[in-house]
Amino acid sequence: MLRALRSALFLGFLTVTVIPWALSVVLVSPFVKSATLYWMCVGWLATATRGAKFICGVNYRLQGMHNLPTAEDGLAAVVLAVKHQSTWETFALPMLMPHPLCYVFKRELLWVPFFGWAIGRLDMVHIDRSRSTLAWRKVAEQGQRYMKQGNWVIMFPEGTRMARGEQGEYKSGATRLAITAGVPVVPIAVTSARCWPRRSFMLRPGTIDVSVGPPLDSKGKRPDALMREVEAWIEAEMRRLDPEAYPPSAAVADRAPDSASSGASAAL
Template sequence: MNALRSWVHLLFMGVTVVPWALVAVALSPFLASQRLYWFCVAWVRLQIWAARWMLGIRNEVIGWENLPTDTRAPAILLAKHQSTWETFALPVLMPHPLAFVFKRELLYIPFFGWALGRLDMIHIDRSKRAQAFHKVVEQGRALLARGVWVIMFPEGTRVPRGAKGQYKTGGARLAVATGVPVIPIAVTSGRCWPRRAIVKRPGTVVFSIGRPIPSVGRDPDDLMREVETWIEAEMRRLDPEAYRDAAPPDAARSATAG
């Protein structure tokens, strides 16, 4: 039954993205950037709603109080990345427009990528690391000044449930360059929507939002280690079953030893 429901939801996504993306592209010259953003988020919201009723996947958020309350306060979100689910859910859950940092290859996906390319996002060429980081800082600074929150996945790609990828310092370097605090987020999406899986499982995806970590005067490597330590410890608290046989993360062991 889960397989059938998963295929129906996948079909629903495919059928709805085509007209929505075409309308977004057609409207993009005439709509303000934020209005276009929320129009596209409405499609993602529809997919979250469909997943709730078709797949039995629900969201639970811990730590709402850790988000800035000032409507103009900038923030850089650094989140665990286990599946596509968090890329859908976070724009719906967050009260501010989000600018994702992603590889430019996503722009070539028919319909979805076309609409994505019309939004204020930061797409980079990973093969040109120096130029990519310069673009992240330049565009990130401008977006943060407009009240858009920048979101990055420090592990760079989706990791299996119970695993830890290599945390890259790009988000911390952006935070230090702009003086903007980072907000770590742990996500248990792998329980319900495993990486690269067609068949999804019903359940609750927990988003745990950590306290803002100041970046002014920090070393980017040290800042990212603090983010990594919090996220990985929180993942073990939220989903202990997945980490039962996993060794403690290196960063956590180092922090404990220190």
């Protein structure tokens, strides 16, 4: 009962705070730079993440930030390939990352009142997943353009939120983009379903682990082979971070290589 009450309070908190924040973004969008709009939105995302902590007891641990490339490394951009288990990481990662993030997401999110209106003003890539060829072309063109502006592109290779302890099919959209743009891929493991189950606002107290892996070089590699490297690192790290979610005998599944046309479906 207490968990349900706290979760309802958190949902109400999100609703009450997102309306004025989103309206402010929409109203000022014609007059300010895209980077300013982005950090305005990150302000609300940080508020939402802190709300989850103080209302529902959802904390987080962050490790591996030293793996992220810096200006001294001579790398202007990367593609982040992230394990997707809940809404939490979509809120928290822009707050945690040192560069603006460009999400690749399904265009239906633009129709969500207030929230969708705000993200529609940002430098993001929203795609029609039913039209894979056109979607991939948009990801390649806009993704490279936004990376040249200093953004990091973030994609969820499994394509949707996975339940705790589950492993989806890793599609090669993120690695195709990295190879096309000539940038590394950074794998990230997130155990958010421990506290925020998939497709639910019934949060439970606990600690979410976020682990940033080493950059994987994309030069001279095929998208499916590079994605196998991403998958192997993320799934091994998930089992290390959240061993109780996986049977002791569970190993990272071997999967057939993705076809080139599968890339666009890896958006969310």
